[in-house]
């Protein structure tokens with residue numbers, strides 16, 4: 001998807017949501033959607049948008065409120081802060097249809113994975129008072145590279161301690 005296609009798709013979702021909920025159209029929200037589309041990043045944070053926000057003279061509360069509205073309108077997914085991730089991460093809903101993704105909370109590395117059995121469980125499940133459209137499942141943890149670095153750090157720490165303990 002190009003940034004223009006992404007912006008136009010997001011704008012259509014926003015229009016529908018605004019009509020359904022009798023809200024007002026604001027130029028700021030449209031500008032923010034364009035800014036997010038132009039980031040060309042699969043996952044982005046408030047910080048990624050902050051410079052563009054300042055250039056466009058959009059206030060911090062307006063950006064926060066708009067991001068919340070985009071999540072309610074199912075334009076964005078908001079991935080909550082977890083250990084190692086200092087900011088909420090946002091992701092386009094329509095670019096991550098039915099995805100299973102692993103996210104490293106240390107370096108932010110992300111990868112898709114397939115699991116037919118898991119996908120069927122989510123799709124065929126009976127949801128109370130709810131009709132599912134699509135889903136995204138995020139598995140948080142440590143990637144191989146970060147895990148290796150972590151193990152090296154543990155070994156180094158142990159080696160540092162060893163001479164001292166042998167003296168005692």
Ligand SMILES: [Zn+2]
Nearest residue numbers: 104107143146
């Ligand atoms: Zn990592």
